[in-house]
Amino acid sequence: MIEPVMQTVVRYHQFGGSDVLRFERIPLPRPLEGEVLVRVVSAGVLPVDWKIRKGSFPMPVQFPAIPGTAFSGVVEGTGPGVTAFQKGQEVFGRSAKGTYAAFTTAAVDAIALKPESVGFDEAAAISGGATTAWRAIESAGVKAGDRVLIHGAAGGVGLFAVQFAKCKGAQVIGTAGPANIDFVRSLGVDVAVDYMAEPFEHAAQDVDFVLDTIGGETLERSWPVIKRGGTLITITGKPPVERGMEFGIRVLPSSLATREDLAAIADLMDEGRVKAVVQHAYPLSEVRQAHERSEQGHGRGRIVLRIES
Numbered sequence: 001m002i003e004p005v006m007q008t009v010v011r012y013h014q015f016g017g018s019d020v021l022r023f024e025r026i027p028l029p030r031p032l033e034g035e036v037l038v039r040v041v042s043a044g045v046l047p048v049d050w051k052i053r054k055g056s057f058p059m060p061v062q063f064p065a066i067p068g069t070a071f072s073g074v075v076e077g078t079g080p081g082v083t084a085f086q087k088g089q090e091v092f093g094r095s096a097k098g099t100y101a102a103f104t105t106a107a108v109d110a111i112a113l114k115p116e117s118v119g120f121d122e123a124a125a126i127s128g129g130a131t132t133a134w135r136a137i138e139s140a141g142v143k144a145g146d147r148v149l150i151h152g153a154a155g156g157v158g159l160f161a162v163q164f165a166k167c168k169g170a171q172v173i174g175t176a177g178p179a180n181i182d183f184v185r186s187l188g189v190d191v192a193v194d195y196m197a198e199p200f201e202h203a204a205q206d207v208d209f210v211l212d213t214i215g216g217e218t219l220e221r222s223w224p225v226i227k228r229g230g231t232l233i234t235i236t237g238k239p240p241v242e243r244g245m246e247f248g249i250r251v252l253p254s255s256l257a258t259r260e261d262l263a264a265i266a267d268l269m270d271e272g273r274v275k276a277v278v279q280h281a282y283p284l285s286e287v288r289q290a291h292e293r294s295e296q297g298h299g300r301g302r303i304v305l306r307i308e309s
């Protein structure tokens with residue numbers, strides 16, 4: 001078989017609306033030392049992807065930029081020094097080189113073998129969803145009997161946080177819109193609060209831990225419902241450490257998952273204890289619609305792009 005040398009990617013050359021996203025043909029990337037070349041099967045659409053595209057996320061961007069960090073796919077080649085993975089293995093994880101592409105490269109520390117029991121779409125929902133939730137629940141030290149409040153319990157991060165907190169034996173209060181109340185209950189939420197119908201403060205008092213995936217007023221109203229000595233993690237901005245000190249609350253940063261975290265998540269999925277939820281799978285040709293849908297900020301689970309190479 002002739003190896004492909006060119007590939008189709010989505011790129012943008014300037015910040016802007018979804019109309020800056022273009023389809024372009026570029027050479028395949030080469031895996032460097034410690035990297036693998038992956039044929040991308042599905043790419044997760046994370047809110048940060050369109051925030052970066054709009055120029056509203058505080059990070060430097062080099063143009064032209066290929067969006068996306070989360071992916072699942074198949075190893076097509078390995079860079080120098082790589083022994084942990086081999087061609088043909090199905091993997092998932094994070095790439096720093098862009099994943100809205102037929103091929104990408106990823107560091108071996110940022111990928112793991114795809115759980116056998118889940119499809120590629122579900123596996124593309126793990127990085128930036130399950131990984132963020134996992135780090136939050138682990139670093140907060142959530143344990144059996146804790147009362148945990150998860151804002152945005154139906155979202156790409158929140159739905160995993162609910163399940164991980166339940167695995168720890170915590171009592172979980174989750175906020176969601178009216179269309180997602182039954183859904184978050186099905187994930188294991190003990191007390192589901194429709195944020196459109198009632199203030200979460202009615203249901204959540206003296207909680208040990210808040211995971212905030214919403215920010216703004218939702219974050220600000222969360223302080224009084226946390227016990228003194230409790231913990232808050234927000235994934236919507238810089239950790240508000242000083243504000244936490246005013247309430248005697250420990251504020252922890254969000255952190256990146258390690259290779260061990262990825263493997264632990266994959267195991268929980270294979271054991272059937274945790275599931276991924278895909279809101280909608282778009283073909284890569286509908287990348288603009290995928291971004292526009294994610295920008296609405298509502299829905300259930302992760303949006304993914306299917307890459308046909």
Ligand SMILES: NC(=O)c1ccc[n+]([C@@H]2O[C@H](COP(=O)([O-])OP(=O)(O)OC[C@H]3O[C@@H](n4cnc5c(N)ncnc54)[C@H](OP(=O)(O)O)[C@@H]3O)[C@@H](O)[C@H]2O)c1
Nearest residue numbers: 047048132152154155156157176177180195213235298299
């Ligand atoms: N720092 C990090 O490492 C990190 C990682 C991942 C994500 N993030 C950030 O975290 C945020 C959430 O990410 P995501 O991937 O979970 O987003 P997502 O998949 O788009 O989910 C957002 C969820 O928020 C819910 N929601 C909207 N308004 C709400 C409110 N007032 N109260 C409660 N729920 C509300 C929506 O549910 P309804 O449809 O029911 O309204 C939706 O399910 C984004 O800002 C993202 O950029 C940060």
